[in-house]
Every structure is written in C-alpha cells, then in structure tokens.
Amino acid sequence: MSESARPPARRGPLPRSRGAAAASAVAAVALALPVVLPGPQVSVYVLLLISAIVVTGLSMLMGFAGQVSLGQAAFTMIGAYTAALTAIHGVPTWAGLLLAPAAAGAAAALVGVPLLRLRGHQLAFATLAVQLILLSVVGRQEWAGGDIGLQGVPRLTVAGYEFADDAAYAYLALAALGGTVLVARNIVRSRPGRGLRALATSEVAAASAGVPVALYKQAVFALSAAFAGLAGGVYAYYIGYVAPGSFPVLLSFEYVVMAVVGGAGTIRGALAGAAAVTLLLQVLNDVGTREGMPASAPAVLSYAVYGLLLVLVVLFVPKGLVPTAADRWRRRAPGRRGAEAEAEPEPAPVT
Secondary structure, three states: OOOOOOOOOOOOHHHHHHHHHHHHHHHHHHHHHHHHOOHHHHHHHHHHHHHHHHHHHHHHHHHOOOOOOOOHHHHHHHHHHHHHHHHHOOOOHHHHHHHHHHHHHHHHHHHHHHHOOOOHHHHHHHHHHHHHHHHHHHOOOHHHOOOOOEEOOOOOEEOOEEOOOHHHHHHHHHHHHHHHHHHHHHHHOOHHHHHHHHHHHOHHHHHHOOOOHHHHHHHHHHHHHHHHHHHHHHHHHHHOEEOHHHOOHHHHHHHHHHHHHHOOOOHHHHHHHHHHHHHHHHHHHHHHOOOOOOOOHHHHHHHHHHHHHHHHHHHHOOOOHHHHHHHHHHHHOOOOOOHHHHHOOOOOOOO
16 A cells, blocks of 8 residues: 555544543532632632642743742732732722733843843742842832731722632632633743743754744743732732731742642643642641641741652652653553643753
C-alpha cells in the first residue's frame, strides 16, 4: 500500500474525551463545594482558590520562563492594598477589583527592569528583597494604616449585588481562578508560549531563534504579578482587613512550595499543589494550636514541612506530582497520548 493510500493514524479521541470528562467532573465538584461544605470549611476553600490564582502565575514564571520569585506575596499585597484603599476612599469596589491586578502588574513591570537582568538564585533573592522593602515601607505609612493596617474594607458590590457570605466569595474566587487559568492556557499554547519554553531552556538559543528575550521575561513577570494582584483584591474584600502582617515572607515560600510540589510549568500542577499544601497547612495549624503547644508551633511546623516537602519532591518527584503522574500513566498506556500530552506542553527546567 502506498503512503498516499495508507489511512491516517488515529489521534486518540478516547483520551481526549476522558480528559474533557475529568475536567468537567472537577469543575462540577468545585462548583458544588461551597454548598456542601460546612461553614468553616468554605473559608478554607476560598483561601485555597486565592492561593491557586497566585500559583498559576508563579508556575508560568518558574516553569515556562525559568525565573524564580521568592517575593510573589509582595504583589498580592499590592493588589490587596489597592483594592482596600480605593474602596475606603469611595471608589466602587468592582473598579478596585479591576485596579488590583493592574497595579500589581505595573509595579512588577517597573521593578522588573533592573531585577530581570539577574538569573537563578540572584533573581530569587532580589525578589525576596523587594518584599522585605515593601513590608518595611508600608508598615511606616500612615495612609496605609502602618503596622495596624486598614480595617473595615467594604464588601465587594457588583451591579447592586453585595458579596456578603463565604459561599459568594467562593464563587467569586472560583470565577477569578477560571479566568486566570484560561489566560494561562491560551498563552502557553500560543507562539509566545513556545518562545517562553525556549527561553527557559537557553536564553542564548532563544535569542538566536528570534525570541525577544527581555520583552518576554518582562511580560510573564508582569502577568504573574497581575494574577497575584487579582488574588490580593479578592482577599481584601473577603477578609475586610489588610495589614503588612497578612503578607509575610513565609507566604511567598508557601507559593513556591505549592508550585514545585504540584509541578512548575503546568496549570494542573499549580491547582493540585495549591490544594495539597493548603489542606496540609490546615492540618498543621490544627495540631499547632492544640492545648499545650507553644504559640510559635504553627509557624515552626510550617517551615519544617516546607523544607521537608521540597527535599522529598526534589529527590523522588523532581517534575512535581502532576507531571510525574501523567508520565506514569503514559508509560502504562503507551498508545494513549491524548489530552495529557496535548493539553499542557512539557515544561522547561527551572534554572
């Protein structure tokens, strides 16, 4: 039989349908959780979704652009303060929610000009320094409430509807997460997304192939910060209070651990990592606040578990939980290279 007469190879509609069915099932569960969870657990769910928004951007930054940020909570803080300050000064809360990611993205674009000349651990420490400086400056500003922070932040109101309970904010955070995931997926599947993966592998090779390295690094850094700013805006309206103590350095480490555990460079990994680490933290907080435990127990346990998780992931699942599970699935079913292979391209190593 000639090549022209040979029937085309099938591309595995079954894995595609399974992937769509799995995504639909996850979406259905996510939509049902605010209704079926007990009241206190809905609050945990909202915080989980807020973390997932930040980690989605951080996963793109680390896995596709090859840049590591230890100060991502600084941009969450910028978004939260933007939303809180605008609302307190009479700006409609829905406008404050839109301004939150814009302010965080603009701040990242500004500080990224000098910072993105650095790479690897130098960039990581520089972003950490940015957060430390921001915490120090904001804590001394009277207009920002100083160390006490801003209290009585109004509830979010959109078209006359006030988000007044945990379930409403759960759906708001879920919608915000859905938007960030959609934007991230479209970017990583686009031509700039291929340029980002080339950039993470080798900046020299990417530049020789025509990739505008400086522009792409700046763009993904600002985009990841905008995602963090959006999460900060939702957080400010949900909690009704923002202060420098709400955004400690430990929070930035938490975001990095979530991205690495789930799988940096994969959107599903960001979601899985945020869920796993948030639930683990709830267990640790429960243990650390029991009678007889010292006041510092929750923080000490968190730092210890973060370090242990990073060591275990680097040793046994260096790609993260989701990419490792997907690789094992493909090895067990070598003919099925459907949705898992095509939905998210292989992330480049973080350097």
